Amino acid sequence: MSEARLLTVEAMRTVDATAIAGGTPGLRLMERAGGAVAERARALAPAGGRVLVLCGPGNNGGDGFVAARLLAETGYAVDLVLLGERPALKGDAAGAAAAWTGPVTEGPPESLPPCDLVIDALFGAGLARDLDGEARALVERVNASGLPVLAVDVPSGLDGDTGTVRGVAVRARETVTFVALKPGHLLQPGRALCGDLHVVDIGTGAQALSAGLAACGPALYRNGPAFWGAAFPRLAGESHKYTRGHALVLSGPAYRTGAARMAARGALRVGAGLVTVASPKDALAENAAHLTAIMLHACDSADDLDDILTDERLNAVLLGPGLGTGEPTRERVMVAASAGRALVLDADALTSFRGQPEVLAGHIRDGEARAVLTPHAGEFARLFGGTPAAEDGLTKLEQARRAAALTGAVVVLKGADTVIADPDGRIAINDHATPYLGTAGAGDVLAGLIAGLLAQGMAPFEAAAAAVWLHGDAGLRHGPGLIAEDIPELMPRVLAGLPSRLR
Ligand SMILES: NC(=O)C1=CN([C@@H]2O[C@H](COP(=O)(O)OP(=O)(O)OC[C@H]3O[C@@H](n4cnc5c(N)ncnc54)[C@H](O)[C@@H]3O)[C@@H](O)[C@H]2O)[C@@H](O)CC1
Numbered sequence: 001m002s003e004a005r006l007l008t009v010e011a012m013r014t015v016d017a018t019a020i021a022g023g024t025p026g027l028r029l030m031e032r033a034g035g036a037v038a039e040r041a042r043a044l045a046p047a048g049g050r051v052l053v054l055c056g057p058g059n060n061g062g063d064g065f066v067a068a069r070l071l072a073e074t075g076y077a078v079d080l081v082l083l084g085e086r087p088a089l090k091g092d093a094a095g096a097a098a099a100w101t102g103p104v105t106e107g108p109p110e111s112l113p114p115c116d117l118v119i120d121a122l123f124g125a126g127l128a129r130d131l132d133g134e135a136r137a138l139v140e141r142v143n144a145s146g147l148p149v150l151a152v153d154v155p156s157g158l159d160g161d162t163g164t165v166r167g168v169a170v171r172a173r174e175t176v177t178f179v180a181l182k183p184g185h186l187l188q189p190g191r192a193l194c195g196d197l198h199v200v201d202i203g204t205g206a207q208a209l210s211a212g213l214a215a216c217g218p219a220l221y222r223n224g225p226a227f228w229g230a231a232f233p234r235l236a237g238e239s240h241k242y243t244r245g246h247a248l249v250l251s252g253p254a255y256r257t258g259a260a261r262m263a264a265r266g267a268l269r270v271g272a273g274l275v276t277v278a279s280p281k282d283a284l285a286e287n288a289a290h291l292t293a294i295m296l297h298a299c300d301s302a303d304d305l306d307d308i309l310t311d312e313r314l315n316a317v318l319l320g321p322g323l324g325t326g327e328p329t330r331e332r333v334m335v336a337a338s339a340g341r342a343l344v345l346d347a348d349a350l351t352s353f354r355g356q357p358e359v360l361a362g363h364i365r366d367g368e369a370r371a372v373l374t375p376h377a378g379e380f381a382r383l384f385g386g387t388p389a390a391e392d393g394l395t396k397l398e399q400a401r402r403a404a405a406l407t408g409a410v411v412v413l414k415g416a417d418t419v420i421a422d423p424d425g426r427i428a429i430n431d432h433a434t435p436y437l438g439t440a441g442a443g444d445v446l447a448g449l450i451a452g453l454l455a456q457g458m459a460p461f462e463a464a465a466a467a468v469w470l471h472g473d474a475g476l477r478h479g480p481g482l483i484a485e486d487i488p489e490l491m492p493r494v495l496a497g498l499p500s501r502l503r
């Protein structure tokens, strides 16, 4: 699982410091870092081509000096620009600069020399403020040039913890980072600015990594099978439909039933043994006309839901898609939360508690429900107040973590960089997705996938993360023209594509 773990910028400093304290010289780490950058540069620029290396005043710039030297030694023409003055370089960066025998242009040039590749070694983990003055002008020039850029550690100007831009940031073709990804590589707009991501080992060792992971506090993960695979449901020879779980999805009234059916289809396709749609009587015929493998049950009130839930085999309940907002939905949420089943609350089930997250939290905590909430940014703001855009100074990760801690539920804060937060503080960030998933009903299917995995016994945090990844995988496989109905139908291919140990 550790290959899925992320390191905060501060925790990465702990890794470096622990390795150095353990006897690995910092300059050796820098040689390895610069060596990895040079190797990627050789893959991106033609042999014997021209490379422009932009070095900043700290150790990120030191990596740039190492890469410049190694590229020159292997036949590349290298131009090196230093943002600052050479005598001002300190420590390992001064050491790396001393080994570079080529010319150094101090301060940014009026225009960029022609080249096949730009290496951005201006700022990395030490970015301390918004870019301004010469640094800002240089980054703007690089972006305007349209030249391919290889970023060292992070594209300069990008905050490694939050994925936000400090004034301006480099747009890279590829980013080489060290030891582990940082949250800012995965959170938007950071993810888009990094281009392809390469993580390289620079010889810091297992003990330093453990120290860094411990310094992170609650674990941070890149979402993917490496994180949740061990918890993914597997079929045994004696499995049958009742051992594969039974999900219940509440339908909206007549003419608002499609969302629940798409969710139900998702739950079935992801492997729940049985799925039942609980439908108002006035919508039974409409639902029946479209359902085959999925069962139907009449449900007109919270009392009806209570009756249905006397069937102990129903082990996961999904409410929200198409349900409508207001008191009837609130009552159903209360009944479902107190039924001791796994619970997914989406869309109208969340908006029905607008501005009252503590009331919803009370239902979840009183019922000891294993709950997953799946708000997009707008629903999140309606339920919890504030916005994930950090108006109150909180980052997206902090917002999601706080909402999970408040409600005692796993919170899936959906978007281009969906964040999944567990009440215990753990976080997974998903970058396995495509904008083609931004289509009507895709969120309903996601809620259904989560319910289907919960029904099969997965714990809420892993179930939510796995569903988000499978949903993303379906979108990536399909591409243009995707509609929500396609997502459940893509599940057989998505599941077949998982590592064989998971099937
Ligand atoms: N020993 C280590 O710690 C290692 C560090 N490595 C590299 O070192 C980097 C971190 O090095 P540093 O901590 O020196 O930090 P950086 O090199 O990222 O930047 C620090 C320097 O930039 C200046 N600065 C920060 N924000 C600025 C802004 N907005 N405008 C203008 N100047 C600004 C600071 O005053 C300081 O001089 C990593 O990203 C990685 O590339 C690697 O060489 C591996 C080993």
Ligand SMILES: [K+]
Residues within 6 Å of the ligand: 060, 120, 121, 122, 123, 124, 151, 152, 153, 154, 155, 156
């Ligand atoms: K950089």
